[in-house]
Amino acid sequence: QKEVEQDPGPLSVPEGAIVSLNCTYSNSAFQYFMWYRQYSRKGPELLMYTYSSGNKEDGRFTAQVDKSSKYISLFIRDSQPSDSATYLCAGGGNEKLTFGTGTRLTIIP
Amino acid sequence: ETGVTQSPTHLIKTRGQQVTLRCSSQSGHNTVSWYQQALGQGPQFIFQYYREEENGRGNFPPRFSGLQFPNYSSELNVNALELDDSALYLCASSTAAIAKNIQYFGAGTRLSVL
Numbered sequence: 001q002k003e004v005e006q007d008p009g010p011l012s013v014p015e016g017a018i019v020s021l022n023c024t025y026s027n028s029a030f031q032y033f034m035w036y037r038q039y040s041r042k043g044p045e046l047l048m049y050t051y052s053s054g055n056k057e058d059g060r061f062t063a064q065v066d067k068s069s070k071y072i073s074l075f076i077r078d079s080q081p082s083d084s085a086t087y088l089c090a091g092g093g094n095e096k097l098t099f100g101t102g103t104r105l106t107i108i109p
Numbered sequence: 110e111t112g113v114t115q116s117p118t119h120l121i122k123t124r125g126q127q128v129t130l131r132c133s134s135q136s137g138h139n140t141v142s143w144y145q146q147a148l149g150q151g152p153q154f155i156f157q158y159y160r161e162e163e164n165g166r167g168n169f170p171p172r173f174s175g176l177q178f179p180n181y182s183s184e185l186n187v188n189a190l191e192l193d194d195s196a197l198y199l200c201a202s203s204t205a206a207i208a209k210n211i212q213y214f215g216a217g218t219r220l221s222v223l
Contacts, residue, residue, distance in 0.1 A: 004151075006151075010134075012190065028119075032208060032211065034210075034211075034212075036214070041219075042214040042216055043111075043115075043199055043214040043215050043217045044199070044214045044219075045111075045214070046111075046211070046213055047115070049211055051208075059189050088151055090151075092210035093210070094172075094208075094209060094210065095142075095157050095165040095209050096142065096154040096157060096165055096167065096210065097152075097154065097208060097210050097212060098206075099151030099152050099153075100151050100156070101149070101150055102149075102151050
């Protein structure tokens with residue numbers, strides 16, 4: 001079993017829709033939870049991070065962590081074609097990050 | 110842009126050769142982590158350097174080695190290249206003053222081993 005499980009998709013939604021991306025993890029030592037966006041042939045771009053459980057909002061993006069169920073979510077409101085990318089979730093303790101495989105998202109105009 | 114720069118952007122090597130990849134960390138960051146990302150996969154942790162010392166290592170063989178310099182820049186060296194080493198190699202910088210794993214990535218070096 002992988003430490004971080006993520007549905008690889010692909011996921012296609014119409015422009016303006018709410019997108020829900022999810023991951024599960026198995027390592028109870030994880031304290032930091034990250035979401036990265038990666039465009040084709042580029043490096044991952046840090047979107048949001050959360051320390052421990054709870055919600056965090058930044059513009060159209062909301063990250064949620066439920067440590068009791070080991071569940072990580074990212075919500076994108078009013079999705080735009082420019083949001084089309086691969087979204088990577090990751091968890092970590094003090095040093096390294098452990099990533100999911102990424103979900104490929106396409107926003108259809 | 111994160112301020113993390115990697116060179117070269119692309120590299121083609123043959124099996125058995127050696128390669129050195131370079132990374133300059135974001136200003137104010139003292140920690141550098143290296144990851145390998147195979148096509149269609151998430152990044153896999155290779156190792157991390159903090160204060161010029163290796164500070165954690167993933168499940169990679171000893172032919173993957175690294176250095177961190179006093180200016181916090183870093184190198185990744187891979188000896189005896191194998192076909193499976195073909196991947197995107199990512200460098201990420203962070204600062205221990207906040208958290209070593211709030212990491213900002215460079216654009217990567219794409220290595221092809223023929």
